[in-house]
Each structure stands twice: as C-alpha cells, then as structure tokens.
Amino acid sequence: HAKSVGGNIFAGYHPRMREGLMERLELESDLRGALERGELQLHYQPTVDLVTHEVVGFEALARWPHPTRGMINPLDFIPIAEATGLIVPLGRWVLHEACRQAMEWSNAAGGRPLKMSVNVSVRQFDQADLAETVAAVLAETGMPADCLCLEMTESVLMTDTEANLEQLVRLKALGLTLAIDDFGTGYSSLAYLRRFPVDTLKIDRSFVERLGILADDTALTDTIVRLGKSLGMATVAEGIEEFGQLAALREMGCGFAQGYYFSRPVPASEAGRLFLEGAPV
Ligand code: C2E
Ligand code: MG
Numbered sequence: 129h130a131k132s133v134g135g136n137i138f139a140g141y142h143p144r145m146r147e148g149l150m151e152r153l154e155l156e157s158d159l160r161g162a163l164e165r166g167e168l169q170l171h172y173q174p175t176v177d178l179v180t181h182e183v184v185g186f187e188a189l190a191r192w193p194h195p196t197r198g199m200i201n202p203l204d205f206i207p208i209a210e211a212t213g214l215i216v217p218l219g220r221w222v223l224h225e226a227c228r229q230a231m232e233w234s235n236a237a238g239g240r241p242l243k244m245s246v247n248v249s250v251r252q253f254d255q256a257d258l259a260e261t262v263a264a265v266l267a268e269t270g271m272p273a274d275c276l277c278l279e280m281t282e283s284v285l286m287t288d289t290e291a292n293l294e295q296l297v298r299l300k301a302l303g304l305t306l307a308i309d310d311f312g313t314g315y316s317s318l319a320y321l322r323r324f325p326v327d328t329l330k331i332d333r334s335f336v337e338r339l340g341i342l343a344d345d346t347a348l349t350d351t352i353v354r355l356g357k358s359l360g361m362a363t364v365a366e367g368i369e370e371f372g373q374l375a376a377l378r379e380m381g382c383g384f385a386q387g388y389y390f391s392r393p394v395p396a397s398e399a400g401r402l403f404l405e406g407a408p409v
C-alpha cells in the first residue's frame with residue numbers, strides 16, 4: 129500500500145488516473161497550491177428524512193475548481209491527496225469548513241439542528257491525533273458533536289483493525305456519529321458491526337440503482353435495512369434518482385436518503401437556501 133513505501137505518489141495508482149507521470153506530478157503540486165491558497169470548495173448534498181421529506185442535513189463533498197482543467201472530481205484528486213499525505217491537511221480543512229458552514233446555517237435558522245456528514249479517508253486514521261483534531265475543530269467552530277457525522281468506508285474496519293478500533297472509540301467518545309459509507313461494497317465481516325461503535329449504514333448506490341428491477345439487489349437492500357434496524361442503526365440510502373426507488377425504500381423502512389431525485393450536491397449558497405426554506409424537497 130502507498131503508506132508502506134513511504135507515501136510516495138508512485139504507489140497511489142488509481143484506475144481513473146490515466147494521466148502520465150509528469151501530469152500526475154503537476155496535479156500534485158497544483159493540489160498542494162490550491163489547498164494553501166484556499167481554492168478548494170465544498171458542495172453539499174441534502175440528506176432527506178424519508179417519512180417527512182425534510183432536509184435534516186447535508187453531506188459535504190470536496191470540489192477542486194482547477195484554473196485550466198475545470199472542476200476536478202474528488203474521485204480524481206482524493207487518491208492523489210491520499211498517496212501524498214495531502215489528505216491530512218485537506219481533510220482537516222474539509223472538516224473545519226463543513227462544521228463552520230453548518231453552524232452558520234443552523235444559527236440563521238434560529239438554532240434548528242443540522243446534521244453535517246464529512247467523509248474521512250482511511251489514511252486520516254493513520255494519524256494518531258485524529259480524535260484530537262476533530263475535537264479541536266468542534267471547539268473552533270462551536271459545532272455540537274452530535275451534529276457531526278463522520279463517514280468512513282469498510283476499509284477502516286479491515287485495515288489496522290486494532291489501531292482503528294481504538295481511534296473510533298475515541299472519536300465516538302466525543303459524542304459524534306459514525307457511519308459506514310458505501311456499505312455492502314467492501315468485504316467487511318458482519319462481526320465488525322458488533323465490535324465497532326458504528327451508528328449508521330449508508331447503503332451503496334449500486335444496490336439502490338437496480339431497486340425494483342433486480343430481485344437480488346432489492347433483497348440485499350431490504351436485508352441491509354433490516355440489519356440496521358435490528359442493530360439499532362440508522363440507514364441512509366445513497367443515489368436515489370427515481371420515485372420508484374424512493375417508494376421501495378420507504379416501504380422497507382429505510383430512514384433517510386440522498387440522491388439526484390432530491391438534489392445534486394450544490395454550492396453552499398444553494399444548499400443554505402434548501403435548509404433555510406425548510407420546505408420538503
Ligand atoms: P461518497 O461519499 O459515497 O459520495 C457520494 C457520491 O455519489 C458523490 O460523488 C455524489 O455526488 C454522488 N451521488 C449522489 N447522489 C447521486 C445520484 O443520485 N446518482 C449518482 N449517479 N451519483 C450520486 P462525488 O461528490 O463525486 O464524490 C465521490 C467520492 O469522493 C465520495 O463518495 C467520497 O468517497 C469521496 N470524497 C468526496 N469528498 C471527499 C472529502 O472531502 N474527503 C474524502 N476523504 N473523500 C471525499
Ligand atoms: Mg460519503
């Protein structure tokens with residue numbers, strides 16, 4: 129893995145990165161510069177309560193407006209950030225900006241609580257002071273811990289298991305919520321759900337995509353929702369694009385959803401309106 133060879137960028141090959149080495153090096157230095165100059169942005173995608181259809185919060189998603197390449201997708205720069213270690217300052221910035229923004233909106237809405245979800249890379253778990261960093265950001269922004277949700281993929285549970293378990297326990301002790309992102313696509317054993325202090329399962333978009341079309345995907349989604357329920361965990365479905373998927377998920381008793389059906393990830397100004405208007409989407 130990237131880390132085992134000293135975190136140099138050659139080890140961080142990502143299939144989506146078709147650029148040559150020089151281009152890769154250029155992107156890396158561009159990303160470093162963009163981060164230093166504060167050019168990265170966050171877009172926000174609402175999380176919707178499937179019973180009330182109200183926006184209960186947002187997921188913060190990083191965006192990189194590149195001066196010559198246009199908007200670069202996180203799937204194309206997060207792997208670079210992970211391979212170079214830039215993910216640590218980048219991740220801290222995302223966390224700070226998302227919490228700051230959540231407080232601004234919540235205050236503007238008379239203190240109405242807003243749940244903000246932030247993606248945390250498995251590489252950030254290599255930092256022994258991750259929980260201290262999160263605690264510092266909460267203190268700096270005044271964000272109540274129970275309004276913050278950290279999303280991680282199953283890889284966090286599968287690699288450096290003991291060390292990451294300890295990290296998760298310390299994060300959980302701050303009072304925040306922990307979610308497993310893209311649930312069902314990794315290879316984690318269900319036993320991990322018992323061992324790790326996880327609150328929420330985010331059902332991967334690939335299952336939702338063929339809901340009601342493929343019987344197997346429908347059965348798997350239904351099973352994940354039931355699993356969540358029986359373990360006392362919340363379930364959030366990703367990638368709802370059509371009414372049929374929404375109806376099926378509601379029928380199954382899935383609590384929350386995100387997807388283009390409700391809203392694409394949008395810039396802060398637009399997301400703020402969605403929250404403040406408080407209208408069901
Ligand atoms: P994710 O955390 O699973 O985020 C969901 C992705 O699905 C987002 O892509 C979102 O735009 C997309 N999506 C949401 N609804 C729909 C839908 O209805 N249909 C379709 N086709 N797609 C939908 P995005 O913003 O390109 O982000 C991709 C991934 O990059 C994220 O997946 C996350 O793993 C990573 N990422 C984004 N921001 C950050 C960040 O700040 N830190 C870290 N570590 N990773 C990030
Ligand atoms: Mg996510």
Ligand code: MG
Binds near residue numbers: 309310330366
């Ligand atoms: Mg996801």
Ligand code: MG
Binds near residue numbers: 310333366
């Ligand atoms: Mg996903």
